[in-house]
Amino acid sequence: MSKKLVKSTSNAVFSGVCSGIAKYFNIDPTIIRLGFVISFFFGLGSPGLIYLVMAFVMPKDDTYFY
Numbered sequence: 001m002s003k004k005l006v007k008s009t010s011n012a013v014f015s016g017v018c019s020g021i022a023k024y025f026n027i028d029p030t031i032i033r034l035g036f037v038i039s040f041f042f043g044l045g046s047p048g049l050i051y052l053v054m055a056f057v058m059p060k061d062d063t064y065f066y
Contacts, residue, residue, distance in 0.1 A: 005021070006020050006061045010061070011023075
């Protein structure tokens, strides 16, 4: 089974992009979220634009955890 980069529906704060990336790399979603915030404040690239593009491009996870 291959890994897919998808938005997480179980651990989403805004759209699930950061938690989907964290699930793909098997790390804590807080690390990814902090990375986006820190890069936003220090002007490293354009994390806001990257996040918006990924929010529209990444498919949702079909697995629901209740």
